[in-house]
Amino acid sequence: MKWLLQWSVLPWSVLLISGLIYQSHANADSNSSDKDVAAGARLYIQCTGCHSPSYHRTGPKHCGLMGRQIGSVSGFEFTQAMQGAQFIWDKDTLDKFLRSPLTAVPGTSMGYKGIASPSERKQLIRFLSTLNANNPLCKR
Numbered sequence: 001m002k003w004l005l006q007w008s009v010l011p012w013s014v015l016l017i018s019g020l021i022y023q024s025h026a027n028a029d030s031n032s033s034d035k036d037v038a039a040g041a042r043l044y045i046q047c048t049g050c051h052s053p054s055y056h057r058t059g060p061k062h063c064g065l066m067g068r069q070i071g072s073v074s075g076f077e078f079t080q081a082m083q084g085a086q087f088i089w090d091k092d093t094l095d096k097f098l099r100s101p102l103t104a105v106p107g108t109s110m111g112y113k114g115i116a117s118p119s120e121r122k123q124l125i126r127f128l129s130t131l132n133a134n135n136p137l138c139k140r
């Protein structure tokens with residue numbers, strides 16, 4: 001029952017999963033992109049050891065990530081490697097980064113080996129794209 005304990009100390013995750021369950025019940029003919037978002041939310045659990053959508057932890061918050069300059073969100077101390085990188089987060093830059101963070105941004109302190117599966121990266125990126133101002137996860 002260890003997982004149960006982990007959920008209870010991560011209230012936003014509970015909100016996220018219950019929201020998704022609600023959504024999938026409410027929307028009988030949910031299309032493939034909804035399914036990608038739901039699958040991406042499950043994959044995001046790999047990130048929550050260090051990240052949260054709405055606040056900084058070991059890693060920076062992810063709300064508002066899409067369209068943001070890399071290493072720019074205020075209140076988080078990025079490495080020189082991330083501050084010095086010059087690109088905007090979008091589908092393509094996230095895909096490269098999540099495949100292999102250290103290859104995409106040499107010197108980053110993000111201690112994560114990357115996600116080999118292209119379809120898993122796509123699902124995760126679809127979920128990250130939903131983390132905008134309209135998402136309840138970003139209003140906390």
Ligand code: HEC
Binds near residue numbers: 070072111
């Ligand atoms: C072991 C901790 C850890 C894990 C696990 C982790 N990250 Fe990170 N992440 C970080 C740290 C630390 C940084 C800042 C790195 C730097 O400054 O070089 C970061 C930075 C990022 C950034 C850049 C954000 C910005 O505003 O420029 C993105 C995007 C990101 N992580 C996505 C993810 C995703 C998606 C996952 C899950 C697949 C993940 N991370 C897993 C620690 C982690």
